[in-house]
Amino acid sequence: MVKDQVNPLAGPSRHQNARKSKKTPLRSNKVKKLTEKRKIEVLEREAMDFIPPNDLSHFSDLPISEPTKKGLKKAFFVNMTDIQTSSIPVSLKGKDVLAAARTGSGKTLAFLVPVLDILYRRRWALIISPTRELAVQIFDVLRSIGGHHSFSAGLVIGGKSLKDESDRLSRMNILVATPGRLLQHMDQTVGFDASSLQILVLDEADRILDMGFQRTLTALLDHLPKSRQTLLFSATQTDSVSDLARLSLKDPTQIGVQGSNASLSTMPKNLEQHYLVVELDKKLDVLWSFIKTHLQSKIIVFLSSCKQVRFVFETFCKMHPGVPLLNLHGKQKQSARLTMYQKFTSMSHSVLFATDIAARGLDFPSVDWVVQLDAPEDAETYIHRVGRTARYESKGKGLLFLLPSEEEGMKAALEKKNVEIAKIKNRASKTQNIQNQLQNLAFQDPEIKYLGQRAFVSYLRSIYLHKDKSIFKLEDLPVDRFAESLGLPGTPKIKFLSKAIVKQKKNASRAVEAAEADVDEDDESSSAASGSEDEADENSSDEEEETVPRVSENVKAGAVRTKYDRMFERKNQNVLSEHYSKLIEHEPGTVADSDDDFIVLKRADHDLPESEMQPLDSSDLSKRKLKLGKAKQAIVKNGLPTKLVFDDDGNPHHVYEMADPDAWYKAKGGLAGAKEEGQLFAREESKKMRVADVVDKEEAKAKKQEKKRKRKEKEKMVTDQPILATFEPPSDDDGYVSPEFDLPDLPSEDEDMAPPPSKRNKSEAGFNRRSKNLTSLEDEEELALRLLGRS
Incomplete structure (x- = not known):
């Protein structure tokens, strides 16, 4: 056989051309990488040398990458706001930023654009937001403008599976997270390392x-590196934010931050602000009438507690009312909160009852009215709510x-922030009284009755716990009329309400006595004043005991306390059984729910058979607790019990009895015998360790083989499934968009583009298996037809 001769002047052979064509894509990828590297270097120089002109207003004028510009254009972001014009050029230069701007001014894009573009050059960013809803909103905006980039992003919030997040955490370039879940991953997730972080963003700090x-x-x-870029954004600047800036920022550029906070409260020009003075027992009537007259509007109603939100939502x-109603509060599960958020965002007209969880950062489109049914705790909260x-x-x-008791104090607090708000009056003819309807629902x-009681307590507690007592005065509230307006029978x-009333009476009596002492300085009058003060104290203590019944008052001195007494001391007996555990009286010594300290029922004493009587223990403890107490007393008196073993x-x-060292030393023959005994013990222990090592290695080998077998089974299942051609990235329930951002792994230069023989054999084997399966199916069909007599 004559082999083909190769002419060295005739150029490369057919096989050489084939090999060259196979390596062409690798070379083109290498050229692309070099081109990309040059682009990044050019962007770095442009960002560092960029001096923003006075008329800077478009994103296209910024020194940012083409993928970022394409993403902004696709999401219809063209013009920049003031905060974006001021902060983005500074952030692109790698400097720390401390920025403050009013709500709705575009702070999210102000930090997302530099994060995307800086990561285009470096690759590691962390964005921390206070609430889950705000984190989801930031992540959605990131997806809308970052689709043309090749890195991946992840959402890390509470309410999701910790294990699923841990598996994907190390593959993400951008993490949007809430503080609690992020710290949990840093402490518990193996391999999660934030030492190479380049950018940290704190939104709504x-x-x-x-x-x-x-x-x-x-x-x-403490987990993050010191050499990082930090962007801190907030709608208001407080002392705590300034302290945080000193801790986490290095020579920051301050944008929108001045010496006083007055300039920070500038409200949008298109916002109309009004306030309405309403009695506490008329609030729900006015709110219902307002909703009935604005059925084609999109409204957010803010209340002070979760229980109030639940009560108003359920009753309405x-x-x-004729308009869709939604509720959003912190006691809901994560899935329910996200569903409510997405529903309200997509609706054109609806009413959302919410707590302050919806007051910060959330961007609800086309909201017509923000109604604050309960006054905010301070002016900053008012600014965030109305924003x-x-x-x-x-x-x-x-x-x-x-x-009426809150009007003067709240107006003064808002005027300090330069917030101008106009007073309007309510028309009594347009107000519908719904008290009878609420009473019927509670009956x-x-x-509904249970929710009304909890709403009553939670509102009064919020007033009681407010710091500014010049605005929130618990003693001035018409408590009885408020309970009637909620539909409660009593x-x-x-x-704490009784204590506040008692305290008010004490202060009033002391003021009266002080005035009498000033008028009459005689010794007799002063002694009479002190006597009246003591009398007032006694009356007040009696009043407190009368207002707040205790368990001990239900049983007379010397009487027997039975299980029937305990049953009648329970609260809210007519509430459904599912709330039974929340409503029973807690035993002394346990931490009771602060919301359950109301409506203690009493009953008249009656004689019971001696068989049903139980002696009243002084400590009122269970048998188990009494037994434990006796055991502790026995230990204190006699010491710990000892266990003996008989030969x-x-x-x-004793179980762990020590031998006499001197006798053992003599029995072993002195020092030489002791050393020989020690060597013998060491040899036996080393034998045990070698045996244990062999067992451990066998177990590890078996686990590894089992893992390999399962992996092969999964690969076999994947190869047996039909391949579907699709270009649409799969959505992930956990919020990850890896397919949309991930950059595929490139083969090395030494690899050939054709699949190796081993992979070809595997694919051919998979094809053969599928063909066998098809054959077996055809045989089964033929057999079935024969049995049916149709062949």
Whole structure:
């Protein structure tokens, strides 16, 4: 056989051309990488040398990458706002930023654009937001503008599976997270390392600190490297934010931050602000009438507690106002909160009852009215609440409900922030009284009655716990009329309310006595004043005992306390059984729910058979607790119990009895015998360790083989499935968009583009298996036809 001769001048052979064509894509990828690297270097120089002109207004004028520009254009973001024009050029240069701007001014894009573009050059960013809803909103905006980039992003919030997040955490370039879940991953997830972080963003930093995340945030900063770029954004600047800036920022550029906070409260020009003075027992009537006259509007109603939101939502739903109703509060599960958020975002007209969880950062489109049924705790909270409307260039209106006792104090607090709010009057002819409807609902449905009681207590507690007592005065509230307006048959008895009333009476009596002492300085009059003061104290203590019944008052001195007494001391007996555990009286010594300190029922004493009588123990403890107490007393008196073991001769020995060292030393023959005994012990222990090592290695090998077998089974299942050609990235329930951002792995230069023989054999084997399966199916069909007599 004559082999083909190769002419060295005739150029490369057919096989050489084939090999060259196979390596062409690798070379083109290498060229692309070099081109990409040059682009990044050019962007770095342009960003560092960029001096923003006075008329900078478009995103296209910024020194940012083409993928970022394409994403902004696709999401219809063209013009920049003031905060974006001021902060983005500074952030692109790698400097720390401390920025403050009013709500609805575009702070999210102000930090997302530099995050995307800086990551285009570096690759690791972390964005922390105070609430889950705000984190989801940031993640959605990131997806809308970052689809043309090749890195991946992840959403890390509570309410999701921790294991699923841990598996994907290390593959993400951008993490949007809430503080608690992020710290949990840093402490528990193996392999999660934040030492190479380049950018940290804190959105709504003041809210993060207000919600009690200060310790969590300090712990997070300890996990992060010092050499990072930090962007801190907030709608208001407080002392805690300034302290945080000193801890986490290095020589920051301050944008929108001045010496006084007055300039920070500038409200949108398209916002109309009004307040209405309403009595506490008329609030729900006015709110219902307002909703009935605005059925084609999109409204957010803010209340002070979750229980109030639940009560108003449930009662108004049963009364059918004629507009969709939604509720959003912190006691809901994560899935329910996200569903409510998405529903309200997509609706054109509806009413959302919410707590302050919806007051910060959330961008609800086309909100017409923000109604604050309960007064905010301070002016900053008012600014954040009313900022849910009139966002960007749209118009909006705000309505604040104030009690007569809150009007002066709240107006003064808002004037300090340069917030101008106009007073309007309510038309009595347009107001519908719904008190009878609420009473009927509470009578027919014990669940509504229970929710009304909890709403009553939670509102009064919120007033009691407010710091500014010049605005929130618990003693001035018409408590009885408020309970009637909720449809309750009576006023629940609350301990802290009784204490506040008693304290008010004490202060009033002391003021009267002080005035009498000033008028009459005689010794007799002063002694009479002190006597009246003591009498007032006694009366007040009696009043407190009378207002807040105790368990001991239900049983007379020397009487026997039975199980029937305990049964009648339970609260809210007519509530459904599912709430039974929440409503029973807690035993002394346990921590009771502070919401359950009302409506303690009494009963008359009666004689019972001696068989049903139980002696009243002084401590009123259960049998188990009494038994434990006796055991502790026995230990204190006699010491810990000892266990003895008897030998064959009947002699007692302790379980861990030590031998006499001198006798053992002599029995072993002195020092040489002791050393020999020690060497013998060491040899036996080394034998045990070798045997244990062999067992451990066998177990590890078996686990590895089992893991390999399962992996092969999964690969076999994948190869057996038909391949579907699709270009649409799969959506992930956990919020990850890896397919949309991930950059595929490139083969190395030494690899050939054709699949190796081993892979070809596997694919051919998979094809053969599928063909066999098809053959077996055809045989089964033929057999079935024969059995049916149709062949």
